[in-house]
Amino acid sequence: MRATGYHVDCDADFDTDSRPASYLPLGPSVAHVAERLREAATTDEAADALTELTAAHDGVLSALEEVLTATADFHDGLGQAADPYIARRLRYLADEHLRVIRTDLSETRNQLADRHAPHPGRSTCTGEVPSTEQERSAVCACPPPPRTLPAPPPPMATGLRR
Secondary structure (H helix, E strand, C coil), rough: HHHHCCCCCCCCCCCCCCCCCCCHHHHHHHHHHHHHHHHCEHHHHHHHHHHHHHHHCCHHHHHHHHHHHHHHHHHCCCCCHHHHHHHHHHHHHHHHHHHHHHHHHHHHHHHHHHHHCEECCCCCCCCCCCCCCHHHCCCCCCCCCCCCCCCCCCCCCCCCCC
């Protein structure tokens, strides 16, 4: 409780400075990669964010492959009729589908890393905020990036009505 900021008053026998490890859920950590990509102002920043997913030994996709394989191994020993099918399906997902995702994202990451270019629609704030602003951290003096209009939908196919 102390680790999360609560005041704790207890008997000396129960009082300890030991803090158990607390693990954050993986989902928000992976979602943070998406947030980094949304905020990336250069191809290098985007490539760095993708590296967390695509790293060969400690990337998220490698860990996901381990999870799929471990789940397949678990199903191999369960003994019901559907279990070998589930195990094969999980291995197939790891070997085929996840491999395609990892390969495509790795290639995208490498192409971004080789560009070394700013994103044309994004920039880091370099402007000075007036000292009279009360919410200095919430106000940026830079002009907003230009908005791009979404592409129009493709024309609808028209044919003879019956």
